[in-house]
Amino acid sequence: MEVKTREEILRELIERAGEYPTGWKAATRRDPESFGEEYYIFHPKAGVYEVKEYPVNPFRSSGVGAHLTPSVPSGLPRLLKEQPGTFGILEVDLAKFLRALQETPDQSITHLDLSEDVGIRIPMRGPSHRTSSTIRSIDASLAKKCRVVDEEFRKLLDRHGLTRAYS
DSSP states (O other): OOOEEHHHHHHHHHHHHHHOOSOOEEEEEEOTTSSOEEEEEEETTTEEEEEEEEEEETTEEEEEEEEEESSOOTTHHHHOOSOOEEEEEEEEOHHHHHHHHHHOTTSOGGGSOOSGGGTEEEEEEEEEEEOSSOGGGGOHHHHHHHHHHHHHHHHHHHHTTTTOOOO
């Protein structure tokens, strides 16, 4: 299993969404031991992906992720009983989006038709569940892989100086 940057995993997920356009689900939770948010994105034919990220500033996030397993563990759906929200991966062509904003100065952004014509594409979407229970408890092999992602995330936080104490 290879731990990749957040951007590399998102690109891989977008590619997989081209193969499997529907049937994706997600579970999210705040990581109790760090500044991060964890996202588990999965599909019956693509497996389980984990992305851990934290907001660098209001406009940028940083993180790591990995393809944890090629199949969805059988216990995962039973953890997701609560009413789901929705998730999506949003791709923005900034040049097209800015042009669209300039062409419609009287309208607010919320009234723009969110389509590829204005430079916005949502290649993957589906139900998302907020869970306090840990998905890692499903099986031991998934827990071990999640620990590898955790370690890489801690290294990222160290490199960015977030774990350094001030005196």
